[in-house]
Amino acid sequence: MQPQCPHCRQDFVQRARRRGLVDYLLSFAYLYPFRCQLCARRFKAMQWGIRYSKKPVDRRENVRIQIGLPVTISAAHTSEKGMVKDLSVRGCRVKTQGHFAEGALVQLQVQVAENAPSIAVDAAVVRSSRSGFIGMEFLRLRKDEMDRLSQFVRSLLIASRQS
Ligand SMILES: [Zn+2]
Numbered sequence: 199m200q201p202q203c204p205h206c207r208q209d210f211v212q213r214a215r216r217r218g219l220v221d222y223l224l225s226f227a228y229l230y231p232f233r234c235q236l237c238a239r240r241f242k243a244m245q246w247g248i249r250y251s252k253k254p255v256d257r258r259e260n261v262r263i264q265i266g267l268p269v270t271i272s273a274a275h276t277s278e279k280g281m282v283k284d285l286s287v288r289g290c291r292v293k294t295q296g297h298f299a300e301g302a303l304v305q306l307q308v309q310v311a312e313n314a315p316s317i318a319v320d321a322a323v324v325r326s327s328r329s330g331f332i333g334m335e336f337l338r339l340r341k342d343e344m345d346r347l348s349q350f351v352r353s354l355l356i357a358s359r360q361s
Contacts (some may be wrong), residue, residue: 202243205234263354276296289334305319
C-alpha cells in the first residue's frame, strides 16, 4: 500500500533513502521516509508490518518520466536549445549540443505544451554532463511555476499508471 503525501494528499510517492541514525531507528518502528513525486517534499509514513529488506530501487527517489519536450537552457553568456528526455519535479535530463560544465548554474524554459507558456525554472544546477546529455537538479522555481510543473508531472504519472 502506497502512503499518501501529508502535504498534497496524493499517493504518488517513492520510498526515500534513510538518512542517519534516527531514520534507521525509526524504521524498526515501521516508520519509513518517502518522497512525494508531486511536491518533492520528504515525509515519514508508517508502513505497519512491512520490512523493506533492500535499499530503495530507484536511487534518485524520483520517478523519471520519459518524454521529449523542447527546452531553452540559459547561462550567463549563452543560451542553447535542447530536448528534455526525462523529467521529475526535482530535476531533468536534457539532450543538447550546448556545453555546460558540471556545477554550472542555468535557467530553463520548458515547453510543456504547444499553446501554453513554458515553465520557467529560475535556477538549476548541472549535476552531470556527458556525451550530449546534461542532468540537472532544480534549485528554484516560483510557486506558480512549481504548481504547473507538479500538475504536469501528475498528468504524466497518471498516464504511465494507466498504460
Ligand atoms: Zn506532496
